[in-house]
Amino acid sequence: MIRILLAEDQALVRQGVKMMIEQDEQLKVVAEAANGLEAVQQIETRLIDLVLMDIRMPGMNGLEATKIIKKRWPHIKILMLTTFNDDEYAVQALKDGASGFLLKTAERQKLIDAIYSCMNGGMTIHEEVAAKVVPRLLEHTKREPVTIPLTPRELAITQLVGEGKTNKEIAETLHLSVGTVKNHITQILQKLELRDRTQLAIYAIKHDLV
């Protein structure tokens, strides 16, 4: 039997979800809470396996509650209940240890599936949320490995520029004269069609050279 805590401020939604999941005899809502603080208090006094947590709640919201619960009771699974427009918070919730994202509007079977999958160690993200969240996570990973036409020395200097070093510091680091560093940088700027070291530093970071 899976003991569920239902944290959701709207009593109507709470009743609806409760009815939906208790049609499955393995699932039992053993506690309810109207905000994050109540949720934490419930967990302190009851044995809970899984929390269905609304994101938006008055007082302490679902994100803070998730963070606290996962810190104190890492074994408790947390599924976020979200609406279409909550994907702003989705990434944060994942960081805080949530095991999935369910839409409040989902039909019963989706909800049940997600709960079982979660209890079995899975992570379920309903399609409508995943469609918004996953691209957001991926966009920061899409750096294509462009081959940068620089010699090893030029690359080394570019990296140091990307760390904010001055010519003097670069010269010292690489045991060169300042003049040589300048010459190299002139070369680099020409090759990459950039104007100055600031643009070069930006280039270096955007191409993951630092």
Place this chain on the structure above:
Amino acid sequence: MIRILLAEDQALVRQGVKMMIEQDEQLKVVAEAANGLEAVQQIETRLIDLVLMDIRMPGMNGLEATKIIKKRWPHIKILMLTTFNDDEYAVQALKDGASGFLLKTAERQKLIDAIYSCMNGGMTIHEEVAAKVVPRLLEHTKREPVTIPLTPRELAITQLVGEGKTNKEIAETLHLSVGTVKNHITQILQKLELRDRTQLAIYAIKHDLV
């Protein structure tokens, strides 16, 4: 009834998985393939709802096959079958449209749950994979919203520096004199404890101001 294509080069694993999922009467393996190319060919001639796709296969691997299939038949769901050490490819597969990640070593119920969840529009990632993949996705997103102690004008100038603009260009953009821009930048550098505009540009990028 869910029509499944099983793409997996090891015949033994294929048999095992087939037996596991066909214990559920709603699931039927209607086709098998030993590499990505065969998988695509099977889909051309058969009606398929879902593909269980191994990542590592001889010839065309699971990633390429996923990309091709999702492009030509976007409605077909694809679950990746992975081992512990494949998380390198996980991010790529997600980009290509995979609906989840299952471990080959998972017990039967997890597999079944994932298939149903997937067909219902969910995205299931088994815990062992999620534990490795999600942090990787999040690491590029972890910029905590540090409150940057800059006035609106200073912020605007910082952004432009982060775009690689010169003082003259910044002055023109904001309708200021070059001297004013310099003054602001001196202020900014002091506040942020930086040395020059290059370090400021780096700061701007790393704090997502550009």
Place this chain on the structure above:
DNA sequence: TTTAGAAAGTGACTAAAGTCATAGCTCTGT
């Protein structure tokens, strides 16, 4: 062997960036 590119250097020069002192203007809050 000649040639070409990468690497390192010097010197002289220009342009850009950054510092400092000082000052006027407008708003906001007490």
Place this chain on the structure above:
DNA sequence: ACAGAGCTATGACTTTAGTCACTTTCTAAA
């Protein structure tokens, strides 16, 4: 009404950065 913060501006100054021309050395390819 007054102080403080923010924005603007000048002028004088120093320091860095960037360009250009020209030289040397080494190595690997034609």
